[in-house]
Amino acid sequence: MKTLLISKKADYFGILTSLACALHCALTPVLLVSSSWIAQNNELPWYWSVLDFVFLVLSFFAIRHATLHSQKNWLRYSLWIAWLALMLCILQEKFELELWGEFPMYFSTFLLVVLHSYNLWQKVNSCDEC
Numbered sequence: 001m002k003t004l005l006i007s008k009k010a011d012y013f014g015i016l017t018s019l020a021c022a023l024h025c026a027l028t029p030v031l032l033v034s035s036s037w038i039a040q041n042n043e044l045p046w047y048w049s050v051l052d053f054v055f056l057v058l059s060f061f062a063i064r065h066a067t068l069h070s071q072k073n074w075l076r077y078s079l080w081i082a083w084l085a086l087m088l089c090i091l092q093e094k095f096e097l098e099l100w101g102e103f104p105m106y107f108s109t110f111l112l113v114v115l116h117s118y119n120l121w122q123k124v125n126s127c128d129e130c
Contacts, residue, residue, distance in 0.1 A: 010069075011120035014062035018112040021055040021086075025105055052090050059083060059112065066119055071126065075119055082111040 031048070063083050067076040089105035092098070 010062050010065035011116045011123070014059060014066055014116035015113050015120075017055055017058045017062055018109045018116065021059065022106060022109040022113075024051055024055065025102070025109070049094075052094070056087055056090060059086070062116070063112075066116060069123070070119055071122065075115060075122075079112070079115050079119070082108050082115060086112065 028044070028048070031044070060083065063079045067079055070076050070079075085104060086108040089100065089108060092100065093105070
């Protein structure tokens with residue numbers, strides 16, 4: 001029962017982290033346009049860029065723990081593939097490669113939310129001890 005509780009929290013944490021990451025990605029262009037500090041210095045504050053990697057690390061640990069207790073192999077692989085896609089999108093943005101644009105980043109974060117939600121739903125509905 002304790003393992004189920006920890007696994008549920010990992011999925012909640014993964015959902016929250018992915019949503020916060022998507023919000024961060026959506027607010028970046030607004031911040032670029034509206035901030036006078038950015039207009040003067042022509043760059044984002046260092047802490048805003050660090051948030052990309054903070055979300056990436058947090059989602060890594062959420063996925064790692066959620067997949068340890070997942071019952072479906074395809075779900076495990078899907079969570080890791082979505083995380084890998086998000087990591088590649090963040091890296092291509094940091095290195096200013098502009099290979100894919102913004103859509104894959106939003107899609108991978110949305111996919112992480114959906115997959116964590118499904119994993120959570122599956123655990124709640126397959127609980128025989130409840």
